[in-house]
Amino acid sequence: MRVLVTGGAGYIGSVLIEELLTTGHEVFAYDDLSTGHRDAVTAPARLIEGDLLDAAAIGGALRDHRVEAVVHMAGRALVGESVADPSAYYRANVTGGLVLLEAMRTSGARRLVFSSSAAVYGAADKQPIDETDPTLPTNPYGETKLAFERALRWYGAAYGLRSTSLRYFNAAGATARNGERHPRETHLIPLVLRAAAGTGSAVTVFGEDYPTADGTCVRDYVHVSDLARAHVLALEALAAGGQTTAYNLGRGGMGASVREVIDAARRVTGREIPVRAAPRRPGDPPRLVASCDRIGRELGWSPAHPTLEEIVESAWRYQLHI
Numbered sequence: 001m002r003v004l005v006t007g008g009a010g011y012i013g014s015v016l017i018e019e020l021l022t023t024g025h026e027v028f029a030y031d032d033l034s035t036g037h038r039d040a041v042t043a044p045a046r047l048i049e050g051d052l053l054d055a056a057a058i059g060g061a062l063r064d065h066r067v068e069a070v071v072h073m074a075g076r077a078l079v080g081e082s083v084a085d086p087s088a089y090y091r092a093n094v095t096g097g098l099v100l101l102e103a104m105r106t107s108g109a110r111r112l113v114f115s116s117s118a119a120v121y122g123a124a125d126k127q128p129i130d131e132t133d134p135t136l137p138t139n140p141y142g143e144t145k146l147a148f149e150r151a152l153r154w155y156g157a158a159y160g161l162r163s164t165s166l167r168y169f170n171a172a173g174a175t176a177r178n179g180e181r182h183p184r185e186t187h188l189i190p191l192v193l194r195a196a197a198g199t200g201s202a203v204t205v206f207g208e209d210y211p212t213a214d215g216t217c218v219r220d221y222v223h224v225s226d227l228a229r230a231h232v233l234a235l236e237a238l239a240a241g242g243q244t245t246a247y248n249l250g251r252g253g254m255g256a257s258v259r260e261v262i263d264a265a266r267r268v269t270g271r272e273i274p275v276r277a278a279p280r281r282p283g284d285p286p287r288l289v290a291s292c293d294r295i296g297r298e299l300g301w302s303p304a305h306p307t308l309e310e311i312v313e314s315a316w317r318y319q320l321h322i
């Protein structure tokens with residue numbers, strides 16, 4: 001099918017495009033390159049440079065290329081920044097998303113897969129989190145993701161636009177071609193690997209007194225290639241008539257603590273990784289782990305790279321080659 005990936009020049013988008021090409025789809029990336037990279041878009045996928053807020057440009061891209069389905073990844077994704085500047089987040093993630101939906105209504109594209117986030121759940125007490133658990137975001141980033149998911153439900157009911165929201169926990173790892181190259185890196189694994197490579201500073205561990213086995217926060221890291229495969233399955237399910245729904249995407253009930261990530265990186269790289277302890281960051285829940293039963297049951301998805309070592313090793317190989 002002809003698929004347009006908004007944010008296709010970004011980290012997850014570039015890996016998804018590799019997967020879509022491998023599975024025989026015709027692909028267009030739509031990206032303003034604000035945090036993405038032109039050379040991350042694998043040929044023969046085409047990069048259309050444009051801002052999501054430009055209704056004429058996104059509408060033209062959908063019509064000119066007779067796009068059948070959209071994967072919507074473009075947006076802003078830094079929690080701290082969203083607290084400092086919610087306006088930028090509502091504009092990019094909600095207004096931008098609605099511009100896209102209007103363009104899809106006009107163009108006739110009626111299927112969409114959305115990059116949502118574990119942030120829609122907020123600081124859930126019950127772990128692992130499943131899709132029926134309450135959605136109570138604790139920051140504007142999560143609020144904007146949830147607002148767009150909700151819009152999708154109503155657009156689905158009224159206009160026949162069917163969608164799948166994929167609530168990623170922590171995307172990590174790399175392919176041979178693409179990995180994390182964020183201009184402002186806040187994610188643990190690339191920061192740990194930069195410290196290992198000597199190109200970054202010591203890793204800051206925020207809080208060592210959480211109620212977890214080693215006192216550091218536990219998160220759910222999923223290999224970016226496994227994430228990409230889930231999008232292809234979701235697109236195929238929608239093409240086969242699937243209805244609007246949401247799925248969690250993590251490693252399936254398995255979390256890793258900050259300490260475990262650092263230890264895995266020490267084993268994989270064989271390098272020293274300097275660490276410094278700091279107090280807890282406000283709002284960081286001790287544990288965020290996904291239940292992935294629903295996507296396993298309904299789409300047959302399970303991670304092909306289920307170990308932390310595989311994830312860290314792929315990211316390290318990427319780190320060494322960029």
Ligand SMILES: NC(=O)c1ccc[n+]([C@@H]2O[C@H](COP(=O)([O-])OP(=O)(O)OC[C@H]3O[C@@H](n4cnc5c(N)ncnc54)[C@H](O)[C@@H]3O)[C@@H](O)[C@H]2O)c1
Pocket residue numbers: 006007008009010011012013030031032033034035036037050051052053072073074075076077092096115116117118167168169170171172182
């Ligand atoms: N990385 C994660 O662990 C994670 C976790 C949960 C959800 N997500 C979501 O997944 C999506 C992709 O994340 P990523 O890590 O690949 O981020 P990224 O920053 O690498 O990719 C986002 C892409 O969107 C583009 N973009 C941003 N605003 C745009 C606009 N107005 N118009 C056109 N293009 C625009 C950027 O240039 C970039 O290429 C985001 O929506 C993010 O919220 C990511």
